[in-house]
Amino acid sequence: DAKTTQPNSMESNEEEPVHLPCNHSTISGTDYIHWYRQLPSQGPEYVIHGLTSNVNNRMASLAIAEDRKSSTLILHRATLRDAAVYYCILKGGTSYGKLTFGQGTILTVHP
Amino acid sequence: GAGVSQSPRYKVAKRGQDVALRCDPISGHVSLFWYQQALGQGPEFLTYFQNEAQLDKSGLPSDRFFAERPEGSVSTLKIQRTQQEDSAVYLCASSLGRLGKNTGELFFGEGSRLTVL
Numbered sequence: 001d002a003k004t005t006q007p008n009s010m011e012s013n014e015e016e017p018v019h020l021p022c023n024h025s026t027i028s029g030t031d032y033i034h035w036y037r038q039l040p041s042q043g044p045e046y047v048i049h050g051l052t053s054n055v056n057n058r059m060a061s062l063a064i065a066e067d068r069k070s071s072t073l074i075l076h077r078a079t080l081r082d083a084a085v086y087y088c089i090l091k092g093g094t095s096y097g098k099l100t101f102g103q104g105t106i107l108t109v110h111p
Numbered sequence: 112g113a114g115v116s117q118s119p120r121y122k123v124a125k126r127g128q129d130v131a132l133r134c135d136p137i138s139g140h141v142s143l144f145w146y147q148q149a150l151g152q153g154p155e156f157l158t159y160f161q162n163e164a165q166l167d168k169s170g171l172p173s174d175r176f177f178a179e180r181p182e183g184s185v186s187t188l189k190i191q192r193t194q195q196e197d198s199a200v201y202l203c204a205s206s207l208g209r210l211g212k213n214t215g216e217l218f219f220g221e222g223s224r225l226t227v228l
Contacts, residue, residue: 034216043115043202043219044154087153096161097142097206099217101153 004088009106012078020073020105022088027068032091034099035062035073037084044087044101047073083109113137115220117203123226124193132188132223136205143186144217145178146202154202160186193227200224 005023012018024033034049048055048062050071055062061074075082087104091097116135124130136143142161146154147170157176159167162183171178175193180186190197201224204217 036217041221043204043221044217045219046216049216085153096159096166097208097217098144098156098159098167099154100156101146103153 004102006088006105011108013110015077018075018078020086023070024090025069033071034089034091036087039084078109080109115203115205115218117220117223121224125228127192129191130193132201134186134203137218140205140207142206144204145188148200195227198227
C-alpha cells in the first residue's frame with residue numbers, strides 16, 4: 001500500500017479552524033484518500049474520503065492537491081469533542097476495502 | 112443497536128489461557144475485518160471475511176490466532192495459549208461493500224481490550 005506521512009501532533013483552540021495535512025507522494029491513480037479519527041477508548045470513525053475533487057460533508061472538508069500528492073482535512077470550527085487521533089489512509093479502488101493505518105496525528109483542542 | 116457490537120469489552124486472561132472475542136457486524140454487511148491495536152499505535156490488520164469466506168488472513172501474527180464467520184454474520188476471533196504480547200485492543204469492523212467494489216467506509220466497534228497477565 002502507498003504510504004502517507006502526517007505530523008505526530010497538532011494543537012488548536014476551540015471554535016477555530018483546523019487544517020490537518022497529509023502527504024502521499026506515491027499515491028496511485030486508483031487510490032482513494034480516506035480519513036478516519038479515533039476518539040479516546042473508541043474504535044476508529046469514518047470522517048470523509050475523496051478521489052480527486054474536494055469533498056464536503058457534515059463533519060469536515062477534504063482538500064486534495066491537484067497532483068494528488070497531498071491532502072488536507074479541514075475542521076471548520078474545532079470543538080473539544082474533535083480531540084482525537086486522525087488517520088489519513090490510502091485505499092485502492094479495486095481492493096476489498098482493507099485499511100492500513102499509520103501513526104496518525106494527535107489533535108489537541110484547547111478550551 | 113445499529114452499530115458493530117463487540118464482546119466482551121474487557122477481558123483479563125492468565126498467560127496460557129484461550130480466549131474468544133465476538134463481533135456482531137451491522138446487519139447485511141458483507142465484509143468483516145479484525146484489527147489489533149497495541150497501546151499508542153494505529154490499528155493493524157489481522158484478517159478479512161467476505162460473507163463466510165476468509166479471503167485474507169495475512170495479518171494473523173501466529174497460528175495461535177484463529178478467526179471464523181461460519182454463517183456470514185457473527186465472527187469470533189480466538190487466541191489460543193495467550194501470551195503477554197497479545198495484550199491489545201481487538202477491533203472489529205464491517206462494511207457493505209465486497210471484493211473489488213469497496214471504496215466506502217468501514218464501521219468499527221468499540222473493541223475488546225485483552226490484558227494477559
